[in-house]
Amino acid sequence: MRQRLFIPGPVEVSQEVLLxxxxxxxxxxxxxxxxxxxxCWNMLKxxxxxxNDTLIITGSGTSAMDAAIASCISEGEEVICITGGKFGxxxxxxxxxxxxxxxxxxxxxxxxxxxEKVEEAVANSSAKAITLTHNxxxxxxxxxxxxxxxxxxxxxxxxxxxxxxxxxxNEFKTDEWSIDxxxxxxxxxxxxxxxxxxxxxxxxxWEVIEDNDTRNYYLNLKFYRKSLKKNTTPFTPAVSxxxxxxxALKEVxxxxxxxxxxxxxxxxKATREAVKAMNLELLPKEEVASNTVTAIxxxxxxxxxxxxxxxxxxxGILLAGGQAQLxxxxxxxxxMGNVSYAELLGMLSALELTLKKAKHDxxxxxxxxxxxxxxxxx
Amino acid sequence: MRQRLFIPGPVEVSQEVLLxxxxxxxxxxxxxxxxxxxxCWNMLKxxxxxxNDTLIITGSGTSAMDAAIASCISEGEEVICITGGKFGxxxxxxxxxxxxxxxxxxxxxxxxxxxEKVEEAVANSSAKAITLTHNxxxxxxxxxxxxxxxxxxxxxxxxxxxxxxxxxxNEFKTDEWSIDxxxxxxxxxxxxxxxxxxxxxxxxxWEVIEDNDTRNYYLNLKFYRKSLKKNTTPFTPAVSxxxxxxxALKEVxxxxxxxxxxxxxxxxKATREAVKAMNLELLPKEEVASNTVTAIxxxxxxxxxxxxxxxxxxxGILLAGGQAQLxxxxxxxxxMGNVSYAELLGMLSALELTLKKAKHDxxxxxxxxxxxxxxxxx
Numbered sequence: 001m002r003q004r005l006f007i008p009g010p011v012e013v014s015q016e017v018l019l020x021x022x023x024x025x026x027x028x029x030x031x032x033x034x035x036x037x038x039x040c041w042n043m044l045k046x047x048x049x050x051x052n053d054t055l056i057i058t059g060s061g062t063s064a065m066d067a068a069i070a071s072c073i074s075e076g077e078e079v080i081c082i083t084g085g086k087f088g089x090x091x092x093x094x095x096x097x098x099x100x101x102x103x104x105x106x107x108x109x110x111x112x113x114x115x116e117k118v119e120e121a122v123a124n125s126s127a128k129a130i131t132l133t134h135n136x137x138x139x140x141x142x143x144x145x146x147x148x149x150x151x152x153x154x155x156x157x158x159x160x161x162x163x164x165x166x167x168x169x170n171e172f173k174t175d176e177w178s179i180d181x182x183x184x185x186x187x188x189x190x191x192x193x194x195x196x197x198x199x200x201x202x203x204x205x206w207e208v209i210e211d212n213d214t215r216n217y218y219l220n221l222k223f224y225r226k227s228l229k230k231n232t233t234p235f236t237p238a239v240s241x242x243x244x245x246x247x248a249l250k251e252v253x254x255x256x257x258x259x260x261x262x263x264x265x266x267x268x269k270a271t272r273e274a275v276k277a278m279n280l281e282l283l284p285k286e287e288v289a290s291n292t293v294t295a296i297x298x299x300x301x302x303x304x305x306x307x308x309x310x311x312x313x314x315x316g317i318l319l320a321g322g323q324a325q326l327x328x329x330x331x332x333x334x335x336m337g338n339v340s341y342a343e344l345l346g347m348l349s350a351l352e353l354t355l356k357k358a359k360h361d362x363x364x365x366x367x368x369x370x371x372x373x374x375x376x377x378x
Numbered sequence: 379m380r381q382r383l384f385i386p387g388p389v390e391v392s393q394e395v396l397l398x399x400x401x402x403x404x405x406x407x408x409x410x411x412x413x414x415x416x417x418c419w420n421m422l423k424x425x426x427x428x429x430n431d432t433l434i435i436t437g438s439g440t441s442a443m444d445a446a447i448a449s450c451i452s453e454g455e456e457v458i459c460i461t462g463g464k465f466g467x468x469x470x471x472x473x474x475x476x477x478x479x480x481x482x483x484x485x486x487x488x489x490x491x492x493x494e495k496v497e498e499a500v501a502n503s504s505a506k507a508i509t510l511t512h513n514x515x516x517x518x519x520x521x522x523x524x525x526x527x528x529x530x531x532x533x534x535x536x537x538x539x540x541x542x543x544x545x546x547x548n549e550f551k552t553d554e555w556s557i558d559x560x561x562x563x564x565x566x567x568x569x570x571x572x573x574x575x576x577x578x579x580x581x582x583x584w585e586v587i588e589d590n591d592t593r594n595y596y597l598n599l600k601f602y603r604k605s606l607k608k609n610t611t612p613f614t615p616a617v618s619x620x621x622x623x624x625x626a627l628k629e630v631x632x633x634x635x636x637x638x639x640x641x642x643x644x645x646x647k648a649t650r651e652a653v654k655a656m657n658l659e660l661l662p663k664e665e666v667a668s669n670t671v672t673a674i675x676x677x678x679x680x681x682x683x684x685x686x687x688x689x690x691x692x693x694g695i696l697l698a699g700g701q702a703q704l705x706x707x708x709x710x711x712x713x714m715g716n717v718s719y720a721e722l723l724g725m726l727s728a729l730e731l732t733l734k735k736a737k738h739d740x741x742x743x744x745x746x747x748x749x750x751x752x753x754x755x756x
Contacts, residue, residue: 002402003410010403010617021399021618024380025388025571027696032381058573059437059596060613066596094595187614193403195436195573195616217472218437218444219596235438236565238573238616239388240399318405 001316006347008137008165008293008320010187010194011337013248017192020247021240028239034231036246041228043249047167047190047257048182048200050174055224056245057197058238061164061185064197066094067219068160068181069131071209075099078127080157082113082143085136086323087162095131103127109326110139110295112288115147122155128208129158129180135166138323140295140332141284142170149177158205164188167198168252169264169292169336180205186241189264189292191337192248195241201225251338264291267335267344270374274348274367275333278355283330292336293320297329299360304328306358307351315350341375379694384725386515386543386671386698386712388565388572391626395570398625399618406617412609414624419606421627425545425568425635426560426578428552433602434623435575436616439542439563442575444472445597446538446559447509449587453477456505458535460491460521463514464701465540473509481505487704488517488673490666493525500533506586507536507558513544516701518673518710519662520548527555536583542566545576546630547642547670547714558583564619567642567670569715570626573619579603629716642669645713645722648752652726652745653711656733661708670714671698675707677738682706684736685729693728719753 005012026033037056044054057063069091073079079100081092084107095102105121107113113132122130130152134145145161152159160181163172167182168189174182180202187194201209201221214220223234252260268291272282275296283295298304304321308331311317320332335344345368352367383390404411415434422432435441447469451457457478459470462485473480483499485491491510500508508530512523523539530537538559541550545560547567552560558580565572579587579599592598601612630638646669650660653674661673676682682699686709689695698710713722723746730745 003404003408005403005405007405009614010406013403018400018402022396024396025383025391025565026381027383027385028388028572030381030696058616059441060615062613063437063596066594070594097595097598098593185614187403193616193618194406194614195619215476216444216448216594216597217475218441219594220475235440236387236563236572237438238436238571238619240571240618240622241573241616244618318408 003312003316003318005318006334007318008188008332008334008336009185011191011334013191013193013244014251014338016251017244017248020243021193023243025239028236029232033239036242038231040242040246040249043253044198045200047249047252048174049172049176050182050200052174052200052202053225053228055199055201055221055228056233056237056242058195059197060194061183061197062090063219064183064199065091065162067221068183068199069094070098070216070219071214071221072129072158072160072205072212073098073100074213076101078103078125080105080121080125080127080130082118082130082132083107084111084113084139085109085133085141086138087164088133088136091131091133091162110141110283112141113143115144118148119151122151122157127157129160131160133162134172135163135170135290135292137165137293138326139283140290140293141288142166142290145179146177149179153178158208165292165336168260171261174200186245189336190248190252192245193241195238196245264336266375266378267339268292268294270344270371271333271335271348273374274371277362277370278352278367279360279362292334294333294335295330296333298331302358302360304331307331307354310354310357311350315354317347317350345371381690381694381696383696384712385696386566386710386714387563389569389712389715391569391571391622392629392716394629395622395626398621399571401621403617406614407610411617414620416609418620418624418627421631422576425627425630426552427550427554428560428578430552430578430580431603431606433577433579433599433606434611434615434620436573437575438572439561439575440468441597442561442577443469443540445599446561446577447472448476448594448597449592449599450507450536450538450583450590451476451478452591454479456481456503458483458499458503458505458508460496460508460510461485462489462491462517463487463511463519464516465542466511466514469509469511469540488519488661490519491521493522496526497529500529500535505535507538509538511540512550513541513548513668513670515543515671516704517661518668518671519666520544520668523557524555527557531556536586543670543714547639549639552578564623567714568626568630570623571619573616574623642714644753644756645717646670646672648722648749649711649713649726651752652749655740655748656730656745657738657740670712672711672713673708674711676709680736680738682709685709685732688732688735689728693732695725695728723749
């Protein structure tokens with residue numbers, strides 16, 4: 001039995017995307033490859049909802065986070081980092097590793113950031129930029145990028161947003177929300193294999209980048225800009241993954257970006273209603289819960305293995321565990337990319353059987369009924 | 379007509395490798411994926427001929443060059459960089475971008491480095507490391523890594539070697555040659571799609587790395603070491619490319635590494651004899667010419683398009699041009715990876731026709747005869 005991925009990346013990709021990987025390699029400096037790159041950049045602009053430049057890096061999502069920080073921030077400069085989860089903290093860690101002065105707006109893991117606290121931090125600082133993890137994959141919390149964007153704009157700060165697990169699955173309006181650098185990865189809502197990261201960069205950010213004393217080479221965004229003007233990438237890209245991206249983006253627009261976001265939102269709501277009916281508790285409050293990953297507390301009498309182990313061994317379904325301080329305390333269901341309602345319902349049914357096996361107290365079928373009542377409303 | 383790649387990367391990969399890319403994605407933190415990673419690391423040790431740790435980075439060859447420099451060298455420290463081509467200069471550029479003091483041992487493009495000059499540079503320096511591009515892809519010159527390794531060892535310098543276009547196609551003995559950090563890429567002699575880079579790191583290098591004040595995050599080798607101990611990678615790897623690498627490395631050992639190196643050497647010699655018989659001039663002296671890429675001067679009466687343009691348009695064969703100061707002056711034939719003798723001969727025949735069309739003076743069939751006489755000796 002092959003494992004079916006319900007983790008927050010890598011996600012299952014379509015068979016068309018898998019087969020596109022198997023196309024013969026092309027020279028990466030040829031006109032034919034240029035055309036594919038240009039189409040990818042343009043489709044990424046639509047995904048990010050931006051007129052800004054879009055860039056493709058061969059690397060993980062973290063490579064793009066690193067590139068953004070390293071290209072904008074110099075030693076001793078102040079950055080405000082909104083944390084509250086593993087990936088929010090990662091942006092702060094990256095900034096610290098480049099010897100920036102990091103002012104952290106701390107958020108309890110599982111909660112959303114207080115806009116007042118952000119405003120207060122910004123008002124009393126000389127920060128150059130503010131970083132936000134739009135959808136915190138480790139806690140399943142969605143932050144309000146729009147409101148924070150307004151503050152960033154008002155105070156003239158660069159707004160750097162990690163949209164790795166939200167772009168393509170959640171509303172994400174780069175230009176409307178004044179996002180100077182938006183970041184996402186291939187292996188999440190865009191349903192492409194891992195290994196590519198994408199950024200959009202505003203003119204305001206380019207000005208900062210051109211002036212910044214960046215030491216990095218591979219992740220120096222200046223080089224990507226220079227190559228962009230020549231319709232190429234500064235370093236040999238992962239050609240096969242670009243084929244896959246090209247196919248996956250076409251599939252995104254075949255479904256329609258808004259339809260895709262709506263589907264993610266229904267998948268998320270159905271999942272939440274189902275797990276509540278299974279007598280499980282969500283980690284975040286529902287009003288800030290993510291469209292793409294649901295974080296659920298492991299009931300006191302159950303272990304991580306009772307849930308994730310049994311799901312994997314008996315149902316061939318891979319769920320994610322908690323990370324860092326949440327390890328063993330929560331499990332996470334990724335419902336991003338191409339997941340259909342039927343696939344979600346099948347996974348949720350397996351979860352019911354798994355919980356029953358562990359003698360968890362709830363009404364068998366209740367979770368599915370709750371999920372169906374959400375999906376049935378469409 | 380699909381283009382057949384005779385460029386120095388990306389190269390043609392086997393159909394088995396292409397199809398392995400199309401396998402369904404796995405969770406990158408699963409036991410099953412760990413096993414694939416471990417086998418890849420072990421096969422890479424054999425390819426590098428080392429007992430040192432081997433690492434896999436999702437990125438281009440340059441990402442590994444960057445990681446090596448950034449992880450070993452701090453601001454103000456001295457590095458000796460042997461240049462003499464685009465990639466030798468790139469290592470120096472990377473070191474400079476991290477504000478190292480770079481002492482360049484300059485080499486005329488197309489020539490090999492003088493060992494005396496290296497010894498002189500090392501003797502009069504306080505350098506922490508010496509960098510070498512083993513096979514300079516831009517000029518088709520192979521440098522003597524063994525001799526330089528002896529000097530590095532004698533003076534206690536870290537020896538960092540870019541083997542991107544030599545490992546797997548040329549003799550490369552990491553441990554015997556005292557190479558502390560060896561670097562290679564997926565898309566050259568290992569006949570894997572682009573997007574992965576590999577390093578081997580000696581204990582001596584690890585000591586330096588652990589002590590170094592590295593600012594980088596994604597390309598900080600410390601993180602790769604920490605993850606290696608847990609049989610994983612620090613950041614989500616390009617899972618599909620790892621499948622391809624796994625398959626490609628198995629194919630390397632099915633052929634036999636020594637057989638593969640011998641094949642490359644025959645391909646190179648046959649190419650050189652053929653182009654000489656076609657009344658063309660090699661850029662490097664033959665005794666320092668590369669096993670994997672042959673750099674040939676464009677005859678005064680011919681243009682780059684007369685050769686590469688016609689080869690591409692009429693024969694579907696992609697050759698490489700000159701880079702930087704050699705642009706328009708040379709063309710390059712990549713004969714690395716899985717190229718067979720028959721494929722090489724077909725390409726060389728097309729080159730004869732192309733040259734004849736441009737009214738270049740030589741005896742039609744003479745190049746093929748010369749190449750056959752080399753291949754026939756096996």
